Amino acid sequence: MKKILKNIRFIPYEYAQKPILLYSAFSVIVYLLMLLKVDNAYKLIFIGFVICLFFCLFKRVKKKIYKIILLIFCIALLIFYFFFSEKLLFFIAEKCAKNNIAFGGVSSLLNSVGIYDLNNLIYNSSLGGARFYGGKIICGAVNIANSIKSSNSALYLTGRILALFSLSGVLLTSQIDRKQNFLLILFLLSSGIEAPCLLFLLLCEPALYFLFLILSFAGYLLSSILSVKAVFRFSPSVFEAIFLSDNKIYLICLCVLFCAVSYYLSRLVKERRI
Numbered sequence: 001m002k003k004i005l006k007n008i009r010f011i012p013y014e015y016a017q018k019p020i021l022l023y024s025a026f027s028v029i030v031y032l033l034m035l036l037k038v039d040n041a042y043k044l045i046f047i048g049f050v051i052c053l054f055f056c057l058f059k060r061v062k063k064k065i066y067k068i069i070l071l072i073f074c075i076a077l078l079i080f081y082f083f084f085s086e087k088l089l090f091f092i093a094e095k096c097a098k099n100n101i102a103f104g105g106v107s108s109l110l111n112s113v114g115i116y117d118l119n120n121l122i123y124n125s126s127l128g129g130a131r132f133y134g135g136k137i138i139c140g141a142v143n144i145a146n147s148i149k150s151s152n153s154a155l156y157l158t159g160r161i162l163a164l165f166s167l168s169g170v171l172l173t174s175q176i177d178r179k180q181n182f183l184l185i186l187f188l189l190s191s192g193i194e195a196p197c198l199l200f201l202l203l204c205e206p207a208l209y210f211l212f213l214i215l216s217f218a219g220y221l222l223s224s225i226l227s228v229k230a231v232f233r234f235s236p237s238v239f240e241a242i243f244l245s246d247n248k249i250y251l252i253c254l255c256v257l258f259c260a261v262s263y264y265l266s267r268l269v270k271e272r273r274i
Contacts, residue, residue, distance in 0.1 A: 009204045013176050016056045016204050021180055023052040024187035024196040031191035034234040042116040045195050046081055049114025050074050052196070056203055081115070093121040097128065100155040104220030108163065108213055112198040122156060129153050145231045149246055154229035159220030161236045164188065165255040166215040167197055169262025170208050173270055174200075192235035207269050215262050228254060 026048045033041035054074045061067050092110075096103040096118065103122060110118050122128040128141035131148060138144050145154040168185050176184075188197050201209035222228070230251045232240035245251050 008206060010206070011056055011060045011203050013204055015059045016200055017176055017180055019052045019055040020196050020200045021183060023048050023199070024184050024191075027191045027193040027196055028187050031193060031235055031237065042120055043082075045116055045193060046114040047078065049195055049199060050077050052199060056199075085115075085117070089115070089117045090121065093118050093127050097122060100152075100159060101217070101220045101224060103156055104159040104163070105213075105217050107160070108194075108198075108216040111194050112202060112209075114195040114199075116193075116195075119160075128156065142231070142233065145229070146233060146244065149229065149231075151229075154231055155220075155224055155227075157232055157236065158223040158228050158230045159216070161230050161232070161241045161251070162219030162223060162255060162258050163212075163216040164192060164194065164236050164238075164241075165259040166219060166262040167194055167212055169259040169264075170201065170212050170215070170266045171197055172259075172263050173208070173266040174205065176204075189238040192232070192237035192240070208266055211265060211269050212262075215258070215265070219258060 027045065030041055030044045030048070033044070051074075054070060057070055058067060061070055089110075092106060096106050103118075107118055107122075110116070122140070123142040124140040126139040128139070129144050130137055130139045131144050131151070132138075133144075133147055138147050141153040141156040144151050145157055168188060171181060171185055171188070174181050184197055184200070188194065198209065198212070201212060228247070228251070230241055230245040230247070232244055234240065241255075242248055242252065
């Protein structure tokens with residue numbers, strides 16, 4: 001029984017490695033589009049998620065009829081996202097807007113399936129707060145945090161930065177090829193887009209995926225308790241997080257600590273000591 005639990009995964013590593021790696025590389029392109037201020041560039045992440053999911057599961061499904069069902073399911077996901085999800089995501093954003101910890105938990109779940117609309121609503125619209133500063137009204141947690149460094153809006157950003165390094169620590173224990181693992185972490189830290197790595201954990205290392213969710217929640221909670229305030233402009237890439245934040249040394253130490261703790265706990269989970 002212990003051996004079965006230890007090796008539980010939805011698909012083998014070899015089915016997921018190439019699609020996930022391509023998806024990770026694609027996330028860097030999406031990040032570059034964000035830097036160029038392309039409207040709704042974040043929606044491309046969900047398209048990449050659906051395509052990656054299809055190819056990850058395609059080899060797993062043996063019967064032709066099931067492959068057709070898989071294709072229809074993926075198309076249905078795209079249709080639902082682009083035509084029917086807006087009101088639902090707006091409702092979720094309204095419920096999470098007042099609490100950065102609740103936002104962090106729901107955001108991590110949605111990011112796992114490539115949905116970054118909640119982040120965009122909180123970061124760039126009045127749902128993330130509004131302040132009158134410098135003779136103009138500033139809306140969104142990102143804009144407020146970058147303009148008013150002492151604002152608590154930065155707490156919505158700090159937790160996600162810490163979660164990124166927690167995810168890196170978890171990935172270090174993965175059993176995939178070292179070069180591919182290195183590229184996954186490199187793309188993750190470069191783009192700040194977690195979806196490819198979270199999809200990989202969800203499909204191939206479910207236990208580590210749920211560990212990450214706990215660590216992500218802990219990151220948002222700790223950032224609130226310690227009032228750690230870090231910022232980014234478009235995405236929590238390591239470049240933005242370090243260069244735009246004022247308390248760089250403190251932030252770097254905290255990120256390294258989260259990465260190390262995540263690595264240690266992931267090793268314990270894989271060895272079934274906890």
